[in-house]
Amino acid sequence: MVAPHSPISDLPPSDPPALVAAKAELRRHLRGVRMAAPEAGAALCRRMREHVRAVLTPGRCVAAVWPLPGEVDLRGLCASLHGDGYGVLLPRTPPRGQPLSFHRWSPEATMCSGRFGTVHPDGEVARPDLVFVPLLGFDRRGFRLGYGGGYYDRTLAELPGVPAVGFGLSAQEVPAVPVGPYDVPLPVIVTERDVIRV
Known part of the structure; x- marks a missing residue:
């Protein structure tokens, strides 16, 4: 579970007004796309589990998210990964x-x-060995459109060397995400259909 979309006024000041507006419009469109395809969530979770098993050995730590309404539900994935060790x-x-x-x-x-409206476990703090990054939209260059709060941008900047893997439904792919000078692409994005390596 991650923080919901933030107001435009809370976005980093580095984005010029035209870019802020373009991202906001794309967010409005993609929120509806994401909520229109819940049946693909189980297939996405299976592919995410396969990706973890291909790149990490059991005992390592995977950061996922607990769902907000309308988000892909990763609770089954969390249980499967826990069961895998x-x-x-x-x-x-x-x-x-x-x-x-x-x-x-x-x-x-x-x-x-x-x-x-988020929830988190009452467990100890730990450093992940892989971070699954939620998104509203993405393109084949690896750029993601997040919720607008900048939480994952700040978090990933403090986790150098930790693989970041975007996840979303294939319907959330767009030809090009509007990007600014501080937007950093993800090296991998997993959908219910494939694993996109940038």
Whole structure:
């Protein structure tokens, strides 16, 4: 679960007004696309699990997300990865301007209410070995359109060397995400149909 879309006024000042407006319009469109295809979620989770098993050995930690309404539901993936012997971490959403912290999850974990309607486990903080990054939209260059709060941008900047893997439905692909000078592409994006390596 991640923080929902933030108002345009909360976006980083580095984006010029035309870029802010273009991203906001694309977010409005893609939110509807994401909610229109819930049946693809199970296939996406299977592909995400296959990707983890191909790149990490059991015992390593994978950061996922707990779903907000309308998001792909990764709870089954979290349970499967835990059963496979991986550490599963879920984010706690801090005040704006700070990076996410990742907390250990297990099926027995107590879940705590967080900011923006999110929940996170009452587990110890741990550093992930792979971070699944949610998105509203993406393109084949690896650029993602997030929710607008900048949480994952700040978080990934503090986790150098940790693989970041975007995930979303194939219907969320667009020809080109509007990007600014500070947008960084993801090296891998997983959909229910394929694994896109940039």
